[in-house]
Amino acid sequence: MTFENNLAFAQSLDRQDPLYHLRDEFLFPKQHGTPFIYLCGNSLGLQPKTARSYVDQQMTNWENQAVEGWFEGNSPWMYYHKELKELMANIVGATPAEVCPMNTLTVNLHLLMVSFYRPTAQRFKIIMEAGAFPSDQYAVESQVRFHGYDPKDAIIEVAPREGENTLRTEDILAEIAGNGDQLALVLFGGINYFTGQWFDMPAITRAGHNAGAIVGFDLAHAAGNVPLELHNWGIDFACWCSYKYQNAGPGGISGIFVHEKHFSDTTINRFAGWWGYNEQLRFKMEKGFTAEAGADGWQVSCTQVIPMALYHASLKLFEKAGFIAPLREKSKQLTAYLQFLITEVNQVLGFEQYKIITPAAESARGAQLSIIAQFNAKEIFNSLVANNILGDWREPNVIRLSPVPLYNSFEDVFTTASRLLTISKELITPKH
Structure with a gap:
């Protein structure tokens, strides 16, 4: 698939997604009354509405x-x-x-x-x-x-x-x-x-x-x-x-x-x-x-x-x-789209601020990208959280983002990359 870096394209993928409705089965945490874009399922999955x-x-x-x-x-x-x-x-x-x-x-x-x-x-x-x-x-x-x-x-x-x-x-x-x-x-x-x-x-x-x-x-x-x-x-x-x-x-x-x-x-x-x-x-x-x-x-x-x-x-x-097979097909697309968008962020910044250390091959990864932030890593992570993007931090400079096919959307992924670019422009003074 040829990806596009725009909201309309992400929303079109969501409209074609036969699993999109499953996100309504989960409860999303909120900050200031607004739901997080939750990309931390590799650490703790969301609560199903039926769990209670x-x-x-x-x-x-x-x-x-x-x-x-x-x-x-x-x-x-x-x-x-x-x-x-x-x-x-x-x-x-x-x-x-x-x-x-x-x-x-x-x-x-x-x-x-x-x-x-x-x-x-x-x-x-x-x-x-x-x-x-x-x-x-x-x-x-x-x-x-x-x-x-x-x-x-x-x-x-x-x-x-x-x-x-x-x-x-x-x-x-x-x-x-x-x-x-x-x-x-x-x-x-x-x-x-x-x-x-x-x-x-x-x-x-x-x-x-x-x-x-x-x-x-x-x-x-x-x-x-x-x-x-x-x-x-x-x-x-x-x-x-x-x-x-x-x-x-x-x-x-x-x-x-x-x-x-x-x-x-x-x-x-x-x-x-x-x-x-x-x-x-x-x-x-x-x-x-x-x-x-x-x-x-x-x-x-x-x-x-x-x-x-x-x-x-x-x-x-x-x-x-339908168990893992249909979820895996969506997962491969979600993670590949996130990879594409991170690359786009680097291109706009003009250098490799974000190095993905998770394998590029779909057969060698699941629903996770581990990303080394070259400059201002912790500040960028904290700013993502402040902007309602909840991923996962690992010392010394790795941000883990996990788009889970049960409840994450292509719009979630697009919005995450868009906010990451905005935050990066605000916080980074390139030293290369």
């Missing part, structure tokens, strides 16, 4: 049923997670048996590493991306120490080449192959939170398996953002949060994926709890853990009903949209 009614239904169940709500009412809590599993499966490309909503992201990462990071004297190393989200770094470091290894010896971080901002797939694959005989686990983010790079997950998975390692992913920035085929790609395990692109509220419930090829492996360790016990035998209260079938067997604590209700509300909107 989903929570209210469970509050009513609690009010009317009390403890009987576990087994009575229109959605008994004992089985409520099953209502979400089929919807979740469509988000990440899995079977319903392979996914389960539970806990929070880093808790689930630890629980899954208990099962799938099983170091031996020969194989004890973990490969991950340099600059992974700090929580992942801390989790991996602590797991390595728990097993008696020094992170300096056991963790291999793959970094971009000098002068580059993102990783080359060939470098990742070469690092995996080069450490194959000592490699226990390959653990990457699906999309890097800082740069917005979407890693070649199928290629990484194949390389890890060819090296004899287990392969897992943190999908915090990928689930609900880009098309995933966890089952078909043969990924061993994954986990994700639901509060970014999946709009399930601050600190929303996490999800896990465990490939069905591991279901019958009785040698896998896990930290067990009552809710992961065989559902048909759970209330016998017997000693000796017998896991429930599938990913549900990794549950520890009982169902988190209210967080699941919030997640349920958003998942139903994904279902209404």
Whole structure:
């Protein structure tokens, strides 16, 4: 598509957008009575208008049923997670048996590493991306120490080449192959939170398996953002949060994926709890853990009903949209249009004030552009916020803008770039 830098063109794209009406399903924050143009869904998604009614239904169940709500009412809590599993499966490309909503992201990462990071004297190393989200770094470091290894010896971080901002797939694959005989686990983010790079997950998975390692992913920035085929790609395990692109509220419930090829492996360790016990035998209260079938067997604590209700509300909107495929098509256009407009801003300014470090290739990014502001970065970000453009700031000079196809429009993107240009002219005295 040939883009145009004018409001009429952006509005024409919105008129042609079959998903445009979905923005009316969300509540936008306001400043001085005016809604923000919200481009921060990579950090916290907007609230679905239906979220309150989903929570209210469970509050009513609690009010009317009390403890009987576990087994009575229109959605008994004992089985409520099953209502979400089929919807979740469509988000990440899995079977319903392979996914389960539970806990929070880093808790689930630890629980899954208990099962799938099983170091031996020969194989004890973990490969991950340099600059992974700090929580992942801390989790991996602590797991390595728990097993008696020094992170300096056991963790291999793959970094971009000098002068580059993102990783080359060939470098990742070469690092995996080069450490194959000592490699226990390959653990990457699906999309890097800082740069917005979407890693070649199928290629990484194949390389890890060819090296004899287990392969897992943190999908915090990928689930609900880009098309995933966890089952078909043969990924061993994954986990994700639901509060970014999946709009399930601050600190929303996490999800896990465990490939069905591991279901019958009785040698896998896990930290067990009552809710992961065989559902048909759970209330016998017997000693000796017998896991429930599938990913549900990794549950520890009982169902988190209210967080699941919030997640349920958003998942139903994904279902209404047709799940990921149509959203992805719009997302590619939205992000490409933003990229085009940022380039236009630089051309008007006469120099590269804004350097996009997210990959230019659509296949290597989702709904996010990470932009280095050469001059006056924080002042420009603050001015965007003051002008009702709410993105995300990352030190020392990166502005992340995330046009989400569920609720952002082409006019949102155009207006953002237009205000950015105005602000830039006001705040920048070029020093080049």
